[in-house]
Amino acid sequence: MKKINVGIIGLGTIGTGVYKILKERKSKIKKLYNIDINIKKTCDISESRKKNLKIPSKDFTKDYRDITRDEDINIVVELIGGTTLAYSICKDAIKNGKHIVTANKALLASKNKELQKLSDQNKVNIGYEASVGGGIPIINSIKDSLLINRVTSFWGILNGTCNYILTLMSKGIDFSKALKMAQNEGFAEADPTLDINGKDTAHKVSVLSQTCFNINLDIEKIFTQGIERITSYDIDVANNLGYEIKLLGISRIINSKLDARVHPTLISKDNPLSNVKNEFNAILVNSDNLGPFMAYGYGAGMMPTASAIVSDIVRISDSYKIEYLQSELKIKLNKFEDIKSKFYLRISIKDEPGNLGKVTSILGKYKINIDKVIQNNEGSKSKIMPVILLTKSLELKMLNKAINVISRNKLIRGEPLIIPVEDLA
Numbered sequence: 001m002k003k004i005n006v007g008i009i010g011l012g013t014i015g016t017g018v019y020k021i022l023k024e025r026k027s028k029i030k031k032l033y034n035i036d037i038n039i040k041k042t043c044d045i046s047e048s049r050k051k052n053l054k055i056p057s058k059d060f061t062k063d064y065r066d067i068t069r070d071e072d073i074n075i076v077v078e079l080i081g082g083t084t085l086a087y088s089i090c091k092d093a094i095k096n097g098k099h100i101v102t103a104n105k106a107l108l109a110s111k112n113k114e115l116q117k118l119s120d121q122n123k124v125n126i127g128y129e130a131s132v133g134g135g136i137p138i139i140n141s142i143k144d145s146l147l148i149n150r151v152t153s154f155w156g157i158l159n160g161t162c163n164y165i166l167t168l169m170s171k172g173i174d175f176s177k178a179l180k181m182a183q184n185e186g187f188a189e190a191d192p193t194l195d196i197n198g199k200d201t202a203h204k205v206s207v208l209s210q211t212c213f214n215i216n217l218d219i220e221k222i223f224t225q226g227i228e229r230i231t232s233y234d235i236d237v238a239n240n241l242g243y244e245i246k247l248l249g250i251s252r253i254i255n256s257k258l259d260a261r262v263h264p265t266l267i268s269k270d271n272p273l274s275n276v277k278n279e280f281n282a283i284l285v286n287s288d289n290l291g292p293f294m295a296y297g298y299g300a301g302m303m304p305t306a307s308a309i310v311s312d313i314v315r316i317s318d319s320y321k322i323e324y325l326q327s328e329l330k331i332k333l334n335k336f337e338d339i340k341s342k343f344y345l346r347i348s349i350k351d352e353p354g355n356l357g358k359v360t361s362i363l364g365k366y367k368i369n370i371d372k373v374i375q376n377n378e379g380s381k382s383k384i385m386p387v388i389l390l391t392k393s394l395e396l397k398m399l400n401k402a403i404n405v406i407s408r409n410k411l412i413r414g415e416p417l418i419i420p421v422e423d424l425a
């Protein structure tokens with residue numbers, strides 16, 4: 001029987017789940033794979049977790065180097081998050097010939113090239129199934145089951161916190177209360193601004209684009225807009241028009257360019273992604289032979305994420321080549337303002353005769369075709385009223401040009417909200 005020694009660095013929520021599954025399923029893994037996976041050492045800054053898991057002192061350390069430099073350890077599980085210490089840990093482990101398993105999307109997104117080079121040089125694998133979509137087996141599905149396909153696009157609800165907040169807001173709960181509830185449930189990041197402003201989703205788009213398109217995608221180059229400006233009013237109006245508002249991470253090859261972006265999106269209620277509620281994640285992948293394929297499940301949480309980590313540990317232990325690292329495809333990025341889409345536009349205008357007419361006539365000059373106009377100021381004493389315009393398909397840059405003119409003419413107040421309406425093709 002093959003014997004594999006694992007070191008776990010970080011015994012927080014996911015680390016605890018990994019420890020539990022590896023202990024609980026030890027005999028099942030032995031039976032199925034003929035591999036004995038042994039947790040040789042665990043590391044954390046706090047002793048309390050050691051106590052909770054009843055880890056013997058000889059199997060516990062506060063110094064990660066006791067794991068990354070232990071000659072008997074084959075796989076290092078990095079679960080501390082962040083990009084500084086986590087990077088040092090991974091580098092040290094790889095240089096010492098250890099395979100890495102991690103859920104750290106921020107690290108993979110920012111240090112992809114460096115880790116790629118290092119793991120190639122040292123002939124080790126990096127398992128990262130848990131970094132995108134938590135427990136959903138999306139990375140390995142793309143690598144295994146879709147292997148004879150060329151992926152053309154993916155559309156993902158990749159942040160449980162945002163999806164939970166948007167779902168609660170559609171039930172009348174306000175943004176800040178919904179965020180507090182997400183934090184209490186434990187799926188928000190330590191710094192929840194990373195969830196809300198779309199950065200967490202951008203990290204996942206970067207990692208998944210590497211898997212799907214073989215490209216190192218710098219997150220600074222991904223157009224990223226969060227859910228901060230979405231109101232319950234937007235969600236209600238979108239609903240009445242037959243749409244849900246979701247924060248989507250999108251990456252697709254279009255006209256030989258990569259179109260990668262993160263933003264709130266209006267999705268028709270006919271599309272299965274619109275039915276993904278609460279903290280659930282889902283990823284819709286389009287590929288040439290298979291066509292559409294959708295994966296759905298928990299994108300965060302102790303046991304789902306730990307399930308993905310342990311599946312990577314078993315794969316690597318079974319000498320399965322995960323092939324994180326392939327030669328990089330050179331591709332140009334599409335600019336966000338070049339996207340062509342229908343748009344949901346919310347503007348605030350002064351409630352005076354002729355104002356809306358002036359706005360629509362400027363839109364007309366820029367050949368912007370309006371599908372629907374929604375204004376409802378009934379019962380409101382406010383002189384400023386929100387107006388929603390749903391456009392037909394057009395280039396975003398034309399809409400931006402028209403809005404500049406509308407703003408210059410002082411016809412609107414504040415910054416307009418523009419949300420793409422996607423057909424997910």
Ligand code: HSE
Nearest residue numbers: 159160161187189300
């Ligand atoms: N904060 C993330 C989320 C956790 O809400 O989806 C999983 O990456």
